Amino acid sequence: xYGLGATLGSVALTDMLAAESATEAQAIHDAAGGPLSxxxxxxxxxxxxxxxxxxxxxxxxxxxxxxxxxxTRIHKTESKRTGGQEKGFKFFVGSPFGSRKVxxxxxxxxxxxxxxxxxxxADELCNYRGLQAESLNHPEALYHMNTGSRLGGDPALGxxxxxxxxxxxxxxxxxxxxxxxxxxxxxxxNWSNGFLPAYxxxxxxxxxxxxxxxxxxxxxxxxxxxxxxxxxxxxLNQSHLETIGRGRGDLAARMESYELAYRMQSEVxxxxxxxxxxxxxxxxxxxxxxxxxxxxRQCLMARRLVEQGVRFVQIFSGGWDSHDYLERxxxxxxxxxxxPMAGLIRDLKQRGMLDETLVIxxxxxxxxxxxxxxxxxxxxxxxHNNNAMTMLMAGGGVKRGAIVGATDEIGAAAVxxxxxxxxxxxxxxxxxxxxxxxxxxxxxxxxxxxSQFGGEVIIELLA
Numbered sequence: 001x002y003g004l005g006a007t008l009g010s011v012a013l014t015d016m017l018a019a020e021s022a023t024e025a026q027a028i029h030d031a032a033g034g035p036l037s038x039x040x041x042x043x044x045x046x047x048x049x050x051x052x053x054x055x056x057x058x059x060x061x062x063x064x065x066x067x068x069x070x071x072t073r074i075h076k077t078e079s080k081r082t083g084g085q086e087k088g089f090k091f092f093v094g095s096p097f098g099s100r101k102v103x104x105x106x107x108x109x110x111x112x113x114x115x116x117x118x119x120x121x122a123d124e125l126c127n128y129r130g131l132q133a134e135s136l137n138h139p140e141a142l143y144h145m146n147t148g149s150r151l152g153g154d155p156a157l158g159x160x161x162x163x164x165x166x167x168x169x170x171x172x173x174x175x176x177x178x179x180x181x182x183x184x185x186x187x188x189x190n191w192s193n194g195f196l197p198a199y200x201x202x203x204x205x206x207x208x209x210x211x212x213x214x215x216x217x218x219x220x221x222x223x224x225x226x227x228x229x230x231x232x233x234x235x236l237n238q239s240h241l242e243t244i245g246r247g248r249g250d251l252a253a254r255m256e257s258y259e260l261a262y263r264m265q266s267e268v269x270x271x272x273x274x275x276x277x278x279x280x281x282x283x284x285x286x287x288x289x290x291x292x293x294x295x296x297r298q299c300l301m302a303r304r305l306v307e308q309g310v311r312f313v314q315i316f317s318g319g320w321d322s323h324d325y326l327e328r329x330x331x332x333x334x335x336x337x338x339x340p341m342a343g344l345i346r347d348l349k350q351r352g353m354l355d356e357t358l359v360i361x362x363x364x365x366x367x368x369x370x371x372x373x374x375x376x377x378x379x380x381x382x383x384h385n386n387n388a389m390t391m392l393m394a395g396g397g398v399k400r401g402a403i404v405g406a407t408d409e410i411g412a413a414a415v416x417x418x419x420x421x422x423x424x425x426x427x428x429x430x431x432x433x434x435x436x437x438x439x440x441x442x443x444x445x446x447x448x449x450x451s452q453f454g455g456e457v458i459i460e461l462l463a
Contacts, residue, residue, distance in 0.1 A: 035199040036174050038166045041433020046397025046463075047358040048168075049306045050161065050428065052314045053299075053341065055333070056142065056184045057321030060095070060367035060382050061390035062411040063330050065127050067099035067108050070409040071369050076378060079370035081412065090370045092410070093380055096327035105401025112334040115342035123401040124345055124354065126393045128461060130405025130417035131424055133365040133386035138321070139186040141364035141386070146190040146314075148425055148450045155194035155441075157428065158312030160450045162200050163441070164434045168309030172271065173203035176305055178298045179316045181207055191314065195443040202314070205272075205301070207294065271304050284347065286339035296340035303347055306357055320363055323371070324381035345394055358396025358431055365389055369410040387413040397431045397463055404460045422455035430457045 062068045075094030097110040103122035116122060135141040140150040147154040155163070158175035167174030177191045184190055191202030274282065274297065285300045286292030295317055302313040317337055322329040341361065348354040366389030367382035388407045394400075405417035426436045429450065437454060440447040 034170065035197065036162060036167045036170065038168055039164065041165065042435045042438055043430075043433055045431070045433025046356075047395070047431045048356045049310065050158075050312045050358045050360065050396070050432070051299075051302045051306060051344070052157070052312070053337070053359070053361045054146075054184070054314060054316045055320045055337070055361065055363040056316050056318045057138070058141075058363040058365045058367055058384060059320045059333075059390070060322065060326070060330065061129065061388060061407065062367070062369065063095045063097055063326065063382075064110055064113075064334070064390060065108055065392065066129055066390045066407055066411060067095065067110065068369065068407075068409065068411045071095065071411060074410075081368075081370060089373045091373055091378060092370045093326070093382060096380070097330075103401060107401065107403060110334075112331050113338055115339040118342060118346075120349075121342045121345050124349065124394045126398045126400065126402045126404060126461060128391050128393065128404045128417075128458075129388075129407050130414045130419055130458075131389050131391060132414050132418060132420055133389065134421070136365065136384040136386050138364065138384075141384075142184055142186045142190055144421055145362065145364045147192070147194065148422060148452055152186060152189045153192070153194055154448075155196045155200065155450070156191045156202060157425065157450070158191060158202050158314060159193045159196050159200040160429070160439060161312045161432060161434075163196050164429070164439045165311060165432065167311045172305065172308060172310055174311045175200065175202040175314075176302075176310055176312070177202040177204045177314045177316070178301065179204065179207060180294065180318055182318060184316045184318065190316075195448070196441055202312075207298075271308055272301060274300060274304075281347065284339075285343040289339070291335055292337075292339045295337050296343065299340040299344040300347075303344060303351075303353075307351070307353065322367070322381045323383065324379040326381045329381075348395065354395035356396065358398070358428070359394040360391065360428075361393075362391040363389065366411075369412050385412070389414075393461065398461050399463050404458075417458070417460050419458050420455070422451040422453075423458050425450050426455040427458045427461060431462075 062071055071092060072094035074092045076091050079090040079092050081090065095110065097112055099108055099110050101107065102109050102117040103119040105123050107122050107125055107127055109117050109122070133141055133144065135144055135150050139152070143152045144150045147156050156175075162174035175191065188204070191204070193199070193201035270276075277300065281300070282288065285296035287296045287300070295315070298315045302315060305313050317333070319329065319333050345354065345359060348357055348359070366385040368385045369382070371379055371381050371383060373379065388411055406415055407413060408415050429436050429439060436449050436451045440449045442448075
Protein backbone atom coordinates (compact mmCIF):
# COMPACT_ATOMS: atom_id res chain seq x y z
CA UNK A 1 0.00 0.00 0.00
CA TYR A 2 1.13 3.54 -0.66
CA GLY A 3 -0.45 6.98 -0.52
CA LEU A 4 -0.57 9.73 -3.10
CA GLY A 5 0.47 13.22 -2.12
CA ALA A 6 1.81 16.42 -3.64
CA THR A 7 5.38 15.59 -2.68
CA LEU A 8 8.53 14.71 -4.56
CA GLY A 9 8.70 11.53 -2.50
CA SER A 10 5.36 10.26 -3.83
CA VAL A 11 6.43 11.00 -7.41
CA ALA A 12 9.68 9.11 -6.85
CA LEU A 13 7.80 6.16 -5.34
CA THR A 14 5.43 5.99 -8.29
CA ASP A 15 8.38 6.08 -10.67
CA MET A 16 10.10 3.27 -8.79
CA LEU A 17 6.95 1.14 -8.91
CA ALA A 18 6.57 1.81 -12.62
CA ALA A 19 10.17 0.73 -13.18
CA GLU A 20 9.50 -2.39 -11.15
CA SER A 21 6.51 -3.12 -13.40
CA ALA A 22 8.63 -2.60 -16.51
CA THR A 23 11.12 -5.22 -15.40
CA GLU A 24 8.52 -7.69 -14.23
CA ALA A 25 8.06 -9.20 -17.69
CA GLN A 26 11.79 -9.90 -17.91
CA ALA A 27 11.77 -11.38 -14.42
CA ILE A 28 8.90 -13.65 -15.42
CA HIS A 29 10.82 -14.70 -18.50
CA ASP A 30 13.93 -15.47 -16.46
CA ALA A 31 12.03 -17.58 -13.94
CA ALA A 32 12.57 -21.33 -14.08
CA GLY A 33 10.32 -22.91 -16.67
CA GLY A 34 9.50 -19.68 -18.52
CA PRO A 35 6.64 -17.17 -18.20
CA LEU A 36 3.85 -19.73 -18.54
CA SER A 37 5.29 -22.30 -16.14
CA UNK A 38 2.62 -23.77 -13.82
CA UNK A 39 2.01 -21.80 -10.64
CA UNK A 40 0.33 -22.96 -7.46
CA UNK A 41 -3.17 -21.61 -6.80
CA UNK A 42 -3.62 -19.12 -3.97
CA UNK A 43 -6.15 -21.40 -2.25
CA UNK A 44 -7.55 -24.87 -3.01
CA UNK A 45 -9.00 -24.77 -6.52
CA UNK A 46 -12.22 -26.41 -7.67
CA UNK A 47 -11.43 -25.96 -11.38
CA UNK A 48 -8.20 -26.34 -13.29
CA UNK A 49 -9.46 -25.08 -16.64
CA UNK A 50 -12.31 -23.07 -18.18
CA UNK A 51 -14.26 -23.57 -21.41
CA UNK A 52 -16.33 -20.46 -22.11
CA UNK A 53 -19.05 -20.70 -24.77
CA UNK A 54 -19.88 -17.11 -25.68
CA UNK A 55 -23.17 -16.47 -27.49
CA UNK A 56 -22.42 -13.09 -29.04
CA UNK A 57 -25.41 -10.79 -29.46
CA UNK A 58 -27.27 -11.65 -26.27
CA UNK A 59 -29.67 -14.64 -26.08
CA UNK A 60 -33.17 -13.94 -24.81
CA UNK A 61 -33.47 -15.29 -21.28
CA UNK A 62 -37.22 -15.87 -21.66
CA UNK A 63 -36.60 -17.71 -24.95
CA UNK A 64 -33.99 -20.13 -23.61
CA UNK A 65 -33.84 -20.98 -19.89
CA UNK A 66 -36.11 -18.52 -18.02
CA UNK A 67 -39.72 -18.90 -19.28
CA UNK A 68 -42.27 -16.19 -18.54
CA UNK A 69 -45.93 -17.31 -18.84
CA UNK A 70 -47.10 -13.81 -17.96
CA UNK A 71 -45.24 -12.43 -20.95
CA THR A 72 -47.02 -14.93 -23.18
CA ARG A 73 -50.36 -13.83 -21.72
CA ILE A 74 -49.78 -10.14 -22.53
CA HIS A 75 -48.26 -10.76 -25.98
CA LYS A 76 -48.73 -7.79 -28.34
CA THR A 77 -50.28 -5.55 -25.68
CA GLU A 78 -48.86 -2.08 -25.20
CA SER A 79 -45.78 -1.74 -23.00
CA LYS A 80 -45.35 1.45 -21.01
CA ARG A 81 -41.98 0.45 -19.61
CA THR A 82 -39.42 3.23 -19.59
CA GLY A 83 -35.67 3.08 -20.14
CA GLY A 84 -33.63 1.07 -22.59
CA GLN A 85 -32.47 1.99 -26.06
CA GLU A 86 -35.77 1.90 -27.91
CA LYS A 87 -38.20 4.84 -27.97
CA GLY A 88 -41.74 5.23 -29.29
CA PHE A 89 -44.63 2.76 -29.15
CA LYS A 90 -43.65 -0.51 -27.52
CA PHE A 91 -45.47 -3.80 -27.24
CA PHE A 92 -44.79 -6.94 -25.22
CA VAL A 93 -43.42 -9.98 -27.02
CA GLY A 94 -44.21 -13.42 -25.69
CA SER A 95 -41.73 -16.19 -26.42
CA PRO A 96 -42.43 -18.09 -29.65
CA PHE A 97 -41.29 -21.28 -27.91
CA GLY A 98 -42.90 -23.54 -25.38
CA SER A 99 -41.01 -24.56 -22.25
CA ARG A 100 -40.75 -27.61 -20.02
CA LYS A 101 -38.86 -28.80 -16.98
CA VAL A 102 -36.09 -31.31 -17.64
CA UNK A 103 -34.05 -33.77 -15.61
CA UNK A 104 -34.54 -34.75 -12.00
CA UNK A 105 -33.69 -31.19 -10.96
CA UNK A 106 -36.48 -29.74 -13.10
CA UNK A 107 -34.49 -27.02 -14.88
CA UNK A 108 -36.48 -24.91 -17.32
CA UNK A 109 -35.62 -25.17 -21.02
CA UNK A 110 -37.46 -24.00 -24.10
CA UNK A 111 -38.58 -26.80 -26.39
CA UNK A 112 -35.84 -26.02 -28.93
CA UNK A 113 -33.23 -27.58 -26.63
CA UNK A 114 -33.29 -31.28 -27.44
CA UNK A 115 -29.89 -32.74 -26.55
CA UNK A 116 -29.16 -30.42 -23.62
CA UNK A 117 -32.46 -31.55 -22.09
CA UNK A 118 -31.18 -35.11 -21.66
CA UNK A 119 -31.23 -35.72 -17.88
CA UNK A 120 -27.61 -36.91 -17.80
CA UNK A 121 -26.64 -33.47 -19.16
CA ALA A 122 -29.34 -31.20 -17.72
CA ASP A 123 -28.73 -32.35 -14.16
CA GLU A 124 -25.12 -31.15 -14.41
CA LEU A 125 -26.20 -27.58 -15.19
CA CYS A 126 -26.51 -24.53 -12.97
CA ASN A 127 -28.74 -21.76 -14.35
CA TYR A 128 -27.87 -18.34 -12.96
CA ARG A 129 -30.54 -15.68 -13.46
CA GLY A 130 -29.31 -12.87 -11.20
CA LEU A 131 -26.51 -11.33 -13.26
CA GLN A 132 -26.73 -7.73 -14.47
CA ALA A 133 -24.53 -6.08 -17.08
CA GLU A 134 -23.77 -2.36 -17.38
CA SER A 135 -23.74 -1.47 -21.06
CA LEU A 136 -26.45 -1.78 -23.71
CA ASN A 137 -23.89 -1.42 -26.49
CA HIS A 138 -22.49 -4.65 -27.99
CA PRO A 139 -18.74 -3.79 -28.11
CA GLU A 140 -18.75 -2.25 -24.63
CA ALA A 141 -20.75 -5.13 -23.17
CA LEU A 142 -18.48 -7.70 -24.83
CA TYR A 143 -15.38 -5.98 -23.48
CA HIS A 144 -16.97 -5.80 -20.04
CA MET A 145 -17.87 -9.48 -19.90
CA ASN A 146 -14.52 -10.56 -21.32
CA THR A 147 -12.11 -8.12 -19.65
CA GLY A 148 -13.91 -6.44 -16.74
CA SER A 149 -13.73 -3.05 -18.48
CA ARG A 150 -16.22 -1.47 -20.87
CA LEU A 151 -13.50 0.59 -22.55
CA GLY A 152 -11.31 -2.18 -23.97
CA GLY A 153 -7.57 -2.42 -23.63
CA ASP A 154 -7.61 -4.43 -20.41
CA PRO A 155 -6.50 -8.06 -20.01
CA ALA A 156 -9.06 -10.73 -20.82
CA LEU A 157 -10.31 -13.41 -18.44
CA GLY A 158 -8.01 -15.98 -20.00
CA UNK A 159 -5.05 -13.63 -19.71
CA UNK A 160 -5.61 -13.11 -15.99
CA UNK A 161 -6.03 -16.87 -15.57
CA UNK A 162 -2.74 -17.75 -17.26
CA UNK A 163 -1.00 -14.86 -15.49
CA UNK A 164 -2.11 -16.32 -12.17
CA UNK A 165 -1.72 -20.03 -12.86
CA UNK A 166 0.52 -20.46 -15.90
CA UNK A 167 -0.23 -23.46 -18.08
CA UNK A 168 0.38 -27.17 -17.65
CA UNK A 169 1.61 -27.82 -21.19
CA UNK A 170 4.57 -25.68 -22.25
CA UNK A 171 4.15 -26.79 -25.87
CA UNK A 172 0.71 -25.20 -26.24
CA UNK A 173 -0.66 -21.69 -25.61
CA UNK A 174 -2.24 -21.22 -22.20
CA UNK A 175 -5.21 -19.33 -23.63
CA UNK A 176 -6.93 -20.32 -26.88
CA UNK A 177 -9.81 -18.60 -28.71
CA UNK A 178 -12.03 -19.91 -31.51
CA UNK A 179 -14.51 -17.86 -33.55
CA UNK A 180 -16.77 -18.22 -36.54
CA UNK A 181 -15.82 -16.57 -39.83
CA UNK A 182 -16.61 -13.08 -38.50
CA UNK A 183 -14.86 -11.81 -35.39
CA UNK A 184 -17.07 -10.71 -32.47
CA UNK A 185 -17.69 -6.99 -32.17
CA UNK A 186 -14.63 -5.38 -30.63
CA UNK A 187 -12.41 -7.92 -32.40
CA UNK A 188 -9.27 -9.28 -30.80
CA UNK A 189 -9.59 -6.81 -27.91
CA ASN A 190 -11.89 -9.45 -26.38
CA TRP A 191 -8.89 -11.74 -25.81
CA SER A 192 -6.12 -9.16 -25.45
CA ASN A 193 -3.37 -9.35 -22.83
CA GLY A 194 -3.99 -5.63 -22.22
CA PHE A 195 -1.35 -4.21 -19.90
CA LEU A 196 -0.12 -7.67 -18.89
CA PRO A 197 3.03 -8.97 -20.61
CA ALA A 198 2.40 -10.22 -24.13
CA TYR A 199 2.86 -13.86 -23.09
CA UNK A 200 -0.73 -13.88 -21.82
CA UNK A 201 -2.58 -12.87 -25.00
CA UNK A 202 -5.11 -15.33 -26.36
CA UNK A 203 -4.12 -17.40 -29.40
CA UNK A 204 -6.89 -17.54 -32.00
CA UNK A 205 -7.39 -20.70 -34.03
CA UNK A 206 -8.74 -20.01 -37.51
CA UNK A 207 -12.20 -21.43 -38.33
CA UNK A 208 -11.21 -22.65 -41.80
CA UNK A 209 -8.15 -24.34 -43.23
CA UNK A 210 -5.22 -24.93 -40.92
CA UNK A 211 -6.04 -23.47 -37.49
CA UNK A 212 -2.62 -21.78 -37.36
CA UNK A 213 -0.74 -20.41 -40.34
CA UNK A 214 2.78 -21.71 -40.98
CA UNK A 215 2.21 -24.55 -38.52
CA UNK A 216 4.12 -26.94 -40.74
CA UNK A 217 7.72 -25.94 -41.54
CA UNK A 218 8.77 -25.41 -45.13
CA UNK A 219 9.76 -28.65 -46.83
CA UNK A 220 13.42 -27.69 -47.24
CA UNK A 221 13.85 -26.95 -43.51
CA UNK A 222 14.56 -29.73 -41.05
CA UNK A 223 13.90 -29.50 -37.31
CA UNK A 224 17.66 -29.25 -36.76
CA UNK A 225 17.87 -26.38 -39.24
CA UNK A 226 15.04 -24.55 -37.45
CA UNK A 227 16.68 -25.15 -34.06
CA UNK A 228 20.00 -23.68 -35.18
CA UNK A 229 18.27 -20.67 -36.71
CA UNK A 230 16.28 -20.03 -33.53
CA UNK A 231 19.36 -20.35 -31.37
CA UNK A 232 21.17 -17.75 -33.50
CA UNK A 233 18.13 -15.45 -33.42
CA UNK A 234 17.89 -15.83 -29.65
CA UNK A 235 21.58 -14.93 -29.29
CA LEU A 236 21.10 -11.76 -31.35
CA ASN A 237 17.92 -10.78 -29.51
CA GLN A 238 19.55 -11.38 -26.13
CA SER A 239 22.47 -9.18 -27.14
CA HIS A 240 20.04 -6.48 -28.24
CA LEU A 241 18.09 -6.83 -24.99
CA GLU A 242 21.24 -6.33 -22.94
CA THR A 243 22.23 -3.33 -25.06
CA ILE A 244 18.96 -1.44 -24.74
CA GLY A 245 18.55 -2.40 -21.11
CA ARG A 246 16.37 -4.86 -19.28
CA GLY A 247 12.66 -4.25 -18.84
CA ARG A 248 11.78 -4.58 -22.52
CA GLY A 249 8.93 -7.01 -21.99
CA ASP A 250 7.84 -6.79 -25.63
CA LEU A 251 11.19 -8.10 -26.89
CA ALA A 252 11.34 -10.80 -24.23
CA ALA A 253 7.80 -11.88 -25.14
CA ARG A 254 8.70 -12.00 -28.83
CA MET A 255 11.67 -14.20 -28.06
CA GLU A 256 9.46 -16.53 -26.05
CA SER A 257 6.83 -16.62 -28.83
CA TYR A 258 9.44 -17.93 -31.29
CA GLU A 259 10.27 -20.76 -28.93
CA LEU A 260 6.61 -21.56 -28.29
CA ALA A 261 5.91 -21.63 -32.04
CA TYR A 262 8.77 -24.11 -32.49
CA ARG A 263 7.42 -26.36 -29.75
CA MET A 264 3.86 -26.07 -31.09
CA GLN A 265 4.93 -27.51 -34.45
CA SER A 266 5.50 -30.81 -32.68
CA GLU A 267 2.38 -30.96 -30.51
CA VAL A 268 -0.40 -28.93 -32.15
CA UNK A 269 -0.87 -31.20 -35.20
CA UNK A 270 -1.74 -34.11 -32.92
CA UNK A 271 -4.11 -32.03 -30.79
CA UNK A 272 -6.08 -30.64 -33.73
CA UNK A 273 -6.20 -33.92 -35.68
CA UNK A 274 -9.80 -34.96 -34.98
CA UNK A 275 -9.38 -38.09 -37.08
CA UNK A 276 -8.00 -39.68 -33.93
CA UNK A 277 -11.50 -39.53 -32.41
CA UNK A 278 -14.00 -42.36 -32.82
CA UNK A 279 -17.00 -41.97 -35.10
CA UNK A 280 -19.19 -42.19 -32.02
CA UNK A 281 -17.44 -39.20 -30.45
CA UNK A 282 -17.63 -37.17 -33.65
CA UNK A 283 -21.35 -37.89 -33.87
CA UNK A 284 -21.86 -37.00 -30.21
CA UNK A 285 -20.57 -33.50 -30.97
CA UNK A 286 -22.77 -33.18 -34.08
CA UNK A 287 -19.97 -33.28 -36.61
CA UNK A 288 -22.06 -35.40 -38.98
CA UNK A 289 -24.62 -32.59 -39.41
CA UNK A 290 -23.88 -29.41 -41.40
CA UNK A 291 -25.94 -27.35 -38.91
CA UNK A 292 -23.76 -28.34 -35.95
CA UNK A 293 -20.45 -29.30 -37.58
CA UNK A 294 -18.62 -25.97 -37.03
CA UNK A 295 -19.52 -25.46 -33.36
CA UNK A 296 -19.20 -29.20 -32.73
CA ARG A 297 -15.65 -29.24 -34.10
CA GLN A 298 -14.73 -26.28 -31.90
CA CYS A 299 -16.24 -27.86 -28.77
CA LEU A 300 -14.38 -31.11 -29.44
CA MET A 301 -11.20 -29.12 -30.00
CA ALA A 302 -11.79 -27.38 -26.66
CA ARG A 303 -12.01 -30.71 -24.87
CA ARG A 304 -8.80 -31.92 -26.54
CA LEU A 305 -6.96 -28.68 -25.67
CA VAL A 306 -8.03 -28.76 -22.02
CA GLU A 307 -7.13 -32.46 -21.88
CA GLN A 308 -3.62 -31.50 -22.99
CA GLY A 309 -3.22 -28.80 -20.33
CA VAL A 310 -4.57 -25.59 -21.90
CA ARG A 311 -5.90 -23.40 -19.11
CA PHE A 312 -8.62 -21.28 -20.79
CA VAL A 313 -10.55 -21.93 -24.03
CA GLN A 314 -13.15 -19.54 -25.40
CA ILE A 315 -15.54 -20.16 -28.31
CA PHE A 316 -17.60 -17.33 -29.83
CA SER A 317 -20.90 -18.09 -31.58
CA GLY A 318 -22.62 -15.09 -33.21
CA GLY A 319 -26.10 -14.37 -34.52
CA TRP A 320 -28.04 -14.05 -31.24
CA ASP A 321 -28.97 -10.36 -31.66
CA SER A 322 -32.65 -10.92 -32.53
CA HIS A 323 -34.32 -7.52 -32.83
CA ASP A 324 -36.78 -9.17 -35.22
CA TYR A 325 -37.43 -12.64 -36.65
CA LEU A 326 -36.92 -13.92 -33.10
CA GLU A 327 -38.39 -17.37 -33.67
CA ARG A 328 -36.35 -18.06 -36.79
CA UNK A 329 -33.12 -16.57 -35.42
CA UNK A 330 -33.08 -18.22 -32.01
CA UNK A 331 -34.32 -21.58 -33.32
CA UNK A 332 -31.44 -21.65 -35.80
CA UNK A 333 -28.81 -20.62 -33.26
CA UNK A 334 -30.06 -23.03 -30.58
CA UNK A 335 -29.95 -25.90 -33.07
CA UNK A 336 -26.36 -25.01 -34.02
CA UNK A 337 -25.06 -25.23 -30.43
CA UNK A 338 -27.44 -27.67 -28.68
CA UNK A 339 -25.88 -31.00 -29.64
CA PRO A 340 -22.25 -29.78 -29.43
CA MET A 341 -22.80 -28.34 -25.94
CA ALA A 342 -24.48 -31.50 -24.73
CA GLY A 343 -21.71 -33.57 -26.32
CA LEU A 344 -19.03 -31.50 -24.60
CA ILE A 345 -20.56 -31.91 -21.14
CA ARG A 346 -21.24 -35.61 -21.67
CA ASP A 347 -17.71 -36.18 -22.98
CA LEU A 348 -16.05 -34.30 -20.11
CA LYS A 349 -18.20 -36.21 -17.63
CA GLN A 350 -17.42 -39.68 -18.98
CA ARG A 351 -13.69 -38.87 -19.09
CA GLY A 352 -13.70 -37.72 -15.45
CA MET A 353 -12.81 -34.16 -16.48
CA LEU A 354 -16.02 -32.26 -15.69
CA ASP A 355 -15.38 -31.83 -11.97
CA GLU A 356 -12.18 -29.91 -12.72
CA THR A 357 -13.34 -28.10 -15.87
CA LEU A 358 -15.66 -25.11 -15.54
CA VAL A 359 -17.98 -24.80 -18.56
CA ILE A 360 -19.79 -21.46 -19.02
CA UNK A 361 -22.52 -20.52 -21.51
CA UNK A 362 -23.32 -16.82 -21.67
CA UNK A 363 -23.88 -13.74 -23.80
CA UNK A 364 -22.90 -10.13 -23.14
CA UNK A 365 -26.37 -9.13 -21.85
CA UNK A 366 -30.00 -10.26 -21.96
CA UNK A 367 -33.06 -9.14 -23.92
CA UNK A 368 -36.10 -6.96 -23.21
CA UNK A 369 -39.63 -8.36 -22.79
CA UNK A 370 -40.88 -5.82 -25.32
CA UNK A 371 -39.97 -4.32 -28.67
CA UNK A 372 -40.79 -1.28 -30.80
CA UNK A 373 -43.56 -1.25 -33.37
CA UNK A 374 -41.67 -0.20 -36.47
CA UNK A 375 -43.40 1.35 -39.46
CA UNK A 376 -46.75 0.21 -38.13
CA UNK A 377 -45.55 -3.40 -38.03
CA UNK A 378 -45.23 -5.63 -34.99
CA UNK A 379 -41.55 -6.60 -35.07
CA UNK A 380 -41.34 -9.83 -33.11
CA UNK A 381 -37.94 -9.45 -31.55
CA UNK A 382 -36.28 -7.95 -28.50
CA UNK A 383 -34.04 -5.05 -27.57
CA HIS A 384 -30.88 -5.10 -25.44
CA ASN A 385 -31.34 -5.54 -21.70
CA ASN A 386 -28.54 -5.07 -19.17
CA ASN A 387 -30.83 -5.59 -16.15
CA ALA A 388 -31.52 -9.28 -16.71
CA MET A 389 -29.82 -12.18 -18.41
CA THR A 390 -29.40 -15.92 -18.05
CA MET A 391 -26.27 -18.03 -18.06
CA LEU A 392 -25.42 -21.69 -17.64
CA MET A 393 -22.49 -23.18 -15.78
CA ALA A 394 -21.40 -26.78 -15.31
CA GLY A 395 -18.61 -28.62 -13.49
CA GLY A 396 -15.66 -26.86 -11.87
CA GLY A 397 -17.18 -26.51 -8.40
CA VAL A 398 -20.61 -25.02 -9.21
CA LYS A 399 -23.93 -26.46 -8.06
CA ARG A 400 -25.43 -29.27 -10.12
CA GLY A 401 -29.05 -29.16 -11.26
CA ALA A 402 -29.69 -25.78 -9.69
CA ILE A 403 -31.44 -22.51 -10.47
CA VAL A 404 -29.80 -19.55 -8.73
CA GLY A 405 -31.43 -16.13 -8.69
CA ALA A 406 -34.59 -14.98 -10.44
CA THR A 407 -35.99 -12.29 -12.69
CA ASP A 408 -39.37 -10.56 -12.40
CA GLU A 409 -42.54 -12.01 -13.94
CA ILE A 410 -41.80 -10.67 -17.43
CA GLY A 411 -38.00 -11.05 -17.38
CA ALA A 412 -37.25 -7.33 -17.38
CA ALA A 413 -34.95 -7.25 -14.35
CA ALA A 414 -33.11 -9.57 -11.97
CA VAL A 415 -34.73 -9.52 -8.53
CA UNK A 416 -33.02 -12.32 -6.55
CA UNK A 417 -29.31 -13.00 -5.94
CA UNK A 418 -28.55 -9.92 -8.04
CA UNK A 419 -24.86 -9.33 -8.82
CA UNK A 420 -22.80 -7.25 -11.26
CA UNK A 421 -20.36 -8.80 -13.72
CA UNK A 422 -17.36 -8.04 -11.49
CA UNK A 423 -18.77 -10.47 -8.89
CA UNK A 424 -19.05 -13.16 -11.55
CA UNK A 425 -15.39 -12.57 -12.45
CA UNK A 426 -14.33 -12.77 -8.79
CA UNK A 427 -16.27 -16.04 -8.51
CA UNK A 428 -14.60 -17.55 -11.59
CA UNK A 429 -11.17 -16.69 -10.24
CA UNK A 430 -12.15 -18.13 -6.85
CA UNK A 431 -13.12 -21.45 -8.44
CA UNK A 432 -9.70 -21.49 -10.15
CA UNK A 433 -7.97 -20.98 -6.81
CA UNK A 434 -7.19 -17.29 -7.38
CA UNK A 435 -7.98 -14.30 -5.18
CA UNK A 436 -8.97 -11.23 -7.19
CA UNK A 437 -7.60 -8.92 -4.50
CA UNK A 438 -4.19 -10.58 -4.68
CA UNK A 439 -4.01 -11.19 -8.43
CA UNK A 440 -2.81 -7.69 -9.32
CA UNK A 441 -0.47 -5.96 -11.73
CA UNK A 442 0.99 -2.48 -11.36
CA UNK A 443 0.04 -0.30 -14.31
CA UNK A 444 -0.86 3.34 -14.87
CA UNK A 445 0.11 4.38 -11.36
CA UNK A 446 -1.83 1.75 -9.40
CA UNK A 447 -2.22 -1.96 -8.84
CA UNK A 448 -4.95 -3.25 -11.15
CA UNK A 449 -7.10 -6.36 -10.96
CA UNK A 450 -9.75 -8.10 -13.08
CA SER A 451 -12.68 -6.74 -11.07
CA GLN A 452 -11.26 -3.18 -11.36
CA PHE A 453 -12.02 -2.23 -7.75
CA GLY A 454 -12.94 -5.46 -6.00
CA GLY A 455 -16.02 -7.62 -5.78
CA GLU A 456 -17.51 -10.55 -3.89
CA VAL A 457 -17.82 -14.26 -4.53
CA ILE A 458 -21.35 -15.35 -5.47
CA ILE A 459 -21.51 -18.09 -2.85
CA GLU A 460 -24.94 -19.28 -4.01
CA LEU A 461 -23.30 -20.68 -7.16
CA LEU A 462 -20.75 -22.80 -5.32
CA ALA A 463 -21.30 -26.51 -4.75
